[in-house]
Amino acid sequence: MLFSVFMLALRSVRRNMLRSFLTILGIVIGVSAVITMVTLGNGATQAIETQITSLGTNLLLVMPGQRGPGGPGAGSGGVPQFTESDAEAIASQIGGVAAVAPQGRASVHVVANGRNWLTTVTGSTNAWFTTGNWKLAAGRMFDPDEQAAGSAVCIIGETVRRELYGGTTGVTGLGEQLRVKQFSCEVVGILSSKGQGGMGDQDDTVVLPLYTLQRRVTGSRKVGMLSVSMEEGADSAPLKASLRQLMRERRNLSEEDDDNFNVFDTQQLAETLSGTMGVLTSLLGAVAAVSLLVGGIGIMNIMLVSVTERTREIGLRLAIGALEGEVMLQFLIEAVVLSALGGIVGVLLATGASYWLSGLMEVPYRFDPSINLLALLFSAAIGVVFGYFPARRAARLDPIEALRHE
Amino acid sequence: MTAPLIQLRGISRRYGSGAAELMALDGIDLDIGAGEFVAIMGPSGSGKSTAMNILGCLDTPTAGQYLFKGAHVEALTRDQRARLRRRYLGFVFQGFNLLARTSAQENVELPLLYRGDGAAVRSAAATKALQAVGLGGWEDHTPGELSGGQQQRVAIARAIVTTPAVVLADEPTGNLDTQRSHEIMGLLMELNSAHGITVLMVTHEPDMAAYARRMVHFVDGRIARDEVNPHPVVAAPRAAAAVETT
Ligand SMILES: Nc1ncnc2c1ncn2[C@@H]1O[C@H](COP(=O)(O)OP(=O)(O)O)[C@@H](O)[C@H]1O
Ligand SMILES: [Mg+2]
Numbered sequence: 001m002l003f004s005v006f007m008l009a010l011r012s013v014r015r016n017m018l019r020s021f022l023t024i025l026g027i028v029i030g031v032s033a034v035i036t037m038v039t040l041g042n043g044a045t046q047a048i049e050t051q052i053t054s055l056g057t058n059l060l061l062v063m064p065g066q067r068g069p070g071g072p073g074a075g076s077g078g079v080p081q082f083t084e085s086d087a088e089a090i091a092s093q094i095g096g097v098a099a100v101a102p103q104g105r106a107s108v109h110v111v112a113n114g115r116n117w118l119t120t121v122t123g124s125t126n127a128w129f130t131t132g133n134w135k136l137a138a139g140r141m142f143d144p145d146e147q148a149a150g151s152a153v154c155i156i157g158e159t160v161r162r163e164l165y166g167g168t169t170g171v172t173g174l175g176e177q178l179r180v181k182q183f184s185c186e187v188v189g190i191l192s193s194k195g196q197g198g199m200g201d202q203d204d205t206v207v208l209p210l211y212t213l214q215r216r217v218t219g220s221r222k223v224g225m226l227s228v229s230m231e232e233g234a235d236s237a238p239l240k241a242s243l244r245q246l247m248r249e250r251r252n253l254s255e256e257d258d259d260n261f262n263v264f265d266t267q268q269l270a271e272t273l274s275g276t277m278g279v280l281t282s283l284l285g286a287v288a289a290v291s292l293l294v295g296g297i298g299i300m301n302i303m304l305v306s307v308t309e310r311t312r313e314i315g316l317r318l319a320i321g322a323l324e325g326e327v328m329l330q331f332l333i334e335a336v337v338l339s340a341l342g343g344i345v346g347v348l349l350a351t352g353a354s355y356w357l358s359g360l361m362e363v364p365y366r367f368d369p370s371i372n373l374l375a376l377l378f379s380a381a382i383g384v385v386f387g388y389f390p391a392r393r394a395a396r397l398d399p400i401e402a403l404r405h406e
Numbered sequence: 407m408t409a410p411l412i413q414l415r416g417i418s419r420r421y422g423s424g425a426a427e428l429m430a431l432d433g434i435d436l437d438i439g440a441g442e443f444v445a446i447m448g449p450s451g452s453g454k455s456t457a458m459n460i461l462g463c464l465d466t467p468t469a470g471q472y473l474f475k476g477a478h479v480e481a482l483t484r485d486q487r488a489r490l491r492r493r494y495l496g497f498v499f500q501g502f503n504l505l506a507r508t509s510a511q512e513n514v515e516l517p518l519l520y521r522g523d524g525a526a527v528r529s530a531a532a533t534k535a536l537q538a539v540g541l542g543g544w545e546d547h548t549p550g551e552l553s554g555g556q557q558q559r560v561a562i563a564r565a566i567v568t569t570p571a572v573v574l575a576d577e578p579t580g581n582l583d584t585q586r587s588h589e590i591m592g593l594l595m596e597l598n599s600a601h602g603i604t605v606l607m608v609t610h611e612p613d614m615a616a617y618a619r620r621m622v623h624f625v626d627g628r629i630a631r632d633e634v635n636p637h638p639v640v641a642a643p644r645a646a647a648a649v650e651t652t
Binding site: 313315317324325399400 | 507
């Protein structure tokens with residue numbers, strides 16, 4: 001019986017192809033919008049997580065700055081920077097610290113091979129390789145005496161190597177000269193690529209010994225940032241607290257002074273960011289879900305029209321012995337078949353759209369079975385909910401009246 | 407002697423209330439035995455259709471008792487009456503009421519679907535019923551491709567496919583010309599005489615009523631006359647069917 005009723009419903013859907021298509025359009029759009037939004041949102045979240053992880057895990061970033069109305073990091077102007085001794089103090093006085101890298105940065109044009117490239121130049125110690133999670137593809141790190149003397153040596157990122165020295169792979173550039181501002185340095189190492197990502201190209205960088213940067217590029221002994229990597233399994237909360245205490249002492253802050261530096265925890269940053277992305281994704285999904293409801297109302301509308309149009313047919317079915325429940329079931333199944341059909345088309349559309357859009361947005365595409373299943377079930381449920389009222393109206397018709405209906 | 411198939415006792419059907427109150431049926435007593443062929447006649451508005459709706463268990467009387475095979479129909483629920491209809495009753499309507507854009511075969515199978523019969527059983531029974539009304543070979547035609555007479559024959563096939571005890575036909579020839587009307591009457595007569603199906607038919611055409619073996623005349627919601635037809639018409643339905651299909 002159920003199967004026959006199902007076949008009846010299918011036949012009626014097929015009999016009105018154009019109308020059925022228009023009816024399910026709302027559901028198709030709703031389902032594909034929800035799935036696309038959630039898939040893209042998940043992709044973006046994943047991209048951000050990957051980026052932050054590639055910064056280095058268990059990493060604390062200490063930057064000068066006032067806690068102001070603009071939130072942490074706002075207004076670093078006028079606030080004292082750090083010194084190398086700050087880094088040494090952190091490394092020696094705080095337990096659970098694996099490495100501390102004092103860092104300076106500048107945006108500079110570099111020249112080699114007659115080619116010119118604007119890049120970020122970082123000056124730091126060899127600890128930077130640990131805190132930044134960097135590996136060398138070729139060459140070596142800095143010698144202690146190169147660091148002490150501020151020698152003209154540098155290590156370049158993959159992007160800089162490719163842009164200046166060419167060649168798809170390998171070690172072109174190693175041993176060559178690179179002009180940074182007014183001086184020339186020898187390329188002693190090449191960084192392994194971290195790849196492209198939403199936070200900019202991390203491979204677009206040149207690393208100098210800290211003193212070299214200070215002496216020849218910025219002309220100041222100040223340090224703009226400290227990156228502190230914690231030992232594996234270290235508890236970040238107490239470590240951050242003692243780090244903050246130490247820095248307050250070293251920067252001579254009294255009890256009532258606010259911090260004039262900020263400590264960022266990449267782990268926490270990742271969690272905060274992906275939390276925010278999650279909220280955004282659900283919000284977008286919810287907005288899209290509203291269109292699903294609108295689609296459901298469209299189905300109810302058409303089903304009501306269909307019940308009115310088929311009043312005589314319903315009267316006949318009742319007269320020849322259809323039970324109330326059977327007529328109800330037929331119309332309910334018709335509504336569910338329509339909405340589930342919309343769901344299936346929607347899923348197909350969403351798969352294409354989110355694959356294409358994630359390529360466009362450069363976020364990873366991952367097929368999420370749970371949201372697809374959910375959207376399908378939800379669209380079928382919409383058929384039940386919005387088909388119920390028209391179906392009940394059909395089932396409760398008086399057969400005599402219905403048969404007389406024009 | 408066993409009780410008659412159908413017993414109406416003091417059946418009344420009132421429509422509306424107050425000033426708009428109307429007694430469509432006013433205390434009807436009627437017994438119909440199994441195997442009878444009854445024509446219900448009377449002027450328009452005399453309550454014929456109202457009586458047929460009650461006899462067909464589509465409607466319930468406002469007063470009185472209706473016993474079908476000894477069961478009190480007036481006390482049954484909506485679904486119980488539906489089960490009774492699909493088990494024992496077949497309907498033929500003035501307007502045919504076939505499903506549009508649906509083949510004759512599927513139209514005839516419809517009542518079997520609600521009885522829960524399997525596809526093979528349905529198909530065989532429908533083919534047989536269509537053959538019985540002279541429409542063998544027309545199974546795949548939709549109502550739009552059939553003449554009025556053929557459509558009514560499909561409707562009769564649909565009414566008899568469940569091998570009902572009673573076929574109720576309210577003005578089955580009302581939409582047909584004389585020639586087709588006689589063919590349909592021939593079919594109903596054959597159902598009655600050859601298969602023993604009780605036939606209750608409303609008509610206001612004496613020519614059609616002449617096929618019945620009993621005539622009940624309604625006037626103003628009451629039975630004015632109930633008589634036996636001493637000489638019912640005996641036609642050759644096969645010959646008539648052949649005329650139409652050519
Ligand atoms: N649903 C209804 N509501 C109100 N009055 C009705 C209804 N059905 C029939 N009637 C009235 O009942 C009377 C009998 O109608 P009906 O049985 O259809 O007559 P017939 O079939 O003999 O022409 C008529 O006066 C008709 O107007
Ligand atoms: Mg009538």
